[in-house]
Amino acid sequence: QQQVKQSPQSLIVQKGGISIINCAYENTAFDYFPWYQQFPGKGPALLIAIRPDVSEKKEGRFTISFNKSAKQFSLHIMDSQPGDSATYFCAASKGSARQLTFGSGTQLTVLP
Amino acid sequence: DAGVIQSPRHEVTEMGQEVTLRCKPISGHNSLFWYRQTMMRGLELLIYFNNNVPIDDSGMPEDRFSAKMPNASFSTLKIQPSEPRDSAVYFCASSPTTGYTEAFFGQGTRLTVV
Numbered sequence: 001q002q003q004v005k006q007s008p009q010s011l012i013v014q015k016g017g018i019s020i021i022n023c024a025y026e027n028t029a030f031d032y033f034p035w036y037q038q039f040p041g042k043g044p045a046l047l048i049a050i051r052p053d054v055s056e057k058k059e060g061r062f063t064i065s066f067n068k069s070a071k072q073f074s075l076h077i078m079d080s081q082p083g084d085s086a087t088y089f090c091a092a093s094k095g096s097a098r099q100l101t102f103g104s105g106t107q108l109t110v111l112p
Numbered sequence: 113d114a115g116v117i118q119s120p121r122h123e124v125t126e127m128g129q130e131v132t133l134r135c136k137p138i139s140g141h142n143s144l145f146w147y148r149q150t151m152m153r154g155l156e157l158l159i160y161f162n163n164n165v166p167i168d169d170s171g172m173p174e175d176r177f178s179a180k181m182p183n184a185s186f187s188t189l190k191i192q193p194s195e196p197r198d199s200a201v202y203f204c205a206s207s208p209t210t211g212y213t214e215a216f217f218g219q220g221t222r223l224t225v226v
C-alpha cells in the first residue's frame with residue numbers, strides 16, 4: 001500500500017521559473033515530512049523538512065507548504081536553476097519510528 | 113566525516129550466486145536502514161536496525177534476503193540465492209536515534225544479477 005503519493009512523475013521548467021512538486025499522505029500518524037534530493041549515481045540527501053505544527057517552511061529558494069487538513073504537502077523551488085536538475089522525493093515518518101516512507105519521486109529538469 | 117560507506121559500488125553476479133553488500137554507518141549513529149531502489153517500486157525500506165538490533169524487517173522481500181549488524185560500525189545485506197529480479201540499487205542509511213533528524217545515505221551498491 002502506497003502511503004505517500006507524489007506527482008508529477010517528471011517536470012521540465014525553464015531557468016528562473018518555479019518548480020512545484022506535490023505529495024499526499026494517508027496515514028494521519030505521520031508527523032515528520034522531509035524532502036530528499038538525489039543526483040544520478042548518488043544517494044538521496046535531505047533538502048528540507050517540516051513538522052505538521054507549521055504550515056510553511058522556507059530555506060533559501062526552497063519552500064515546503066503543508067496542509068494538514070488535506071493531508072498534502074508540496075515543495076516549491078523558486079528561481080529554478082539547471083543545477084537543481086535532479087530527482088526529488090517526498091517522505092514521511094511517524095512518532096519515534098525512524099523509518100521513512102518515500103513517494104515515488106519526481107525527475108526535475110531545469111532548462112538553461 | 114566520511115559519511116556512510118557502502119561496498120562494493122557495483123556488483124554483477126550470476127543468478128543463483130550469493131551476494132553480500134556491506135555498510136559502515138556514520139560513527140555515533142544508532143539507527144541503520146537498508147533501502148532498495150528500482151524504477152518500478154521506487155525507494156523501499158527493507159530493514160531497520162536500532163542499536164544493532166533489527167526493529168522492523170517487514171520490508172525484506174523473502175527468505176533469500178538476510179541482514180545483520182554485528183556491531184555499531186558494520187552491517188551486511190545478503191541475498192542467497194540471487195535472482196535477476198533482485199537487480200536494483202541498494203542503499204544503506206544511518207541516523208542518530210533522538211529527535212527528528214535526517215537519514216544520511218551512502219552512495220549505494222548497484223547490483224546486477226544476470
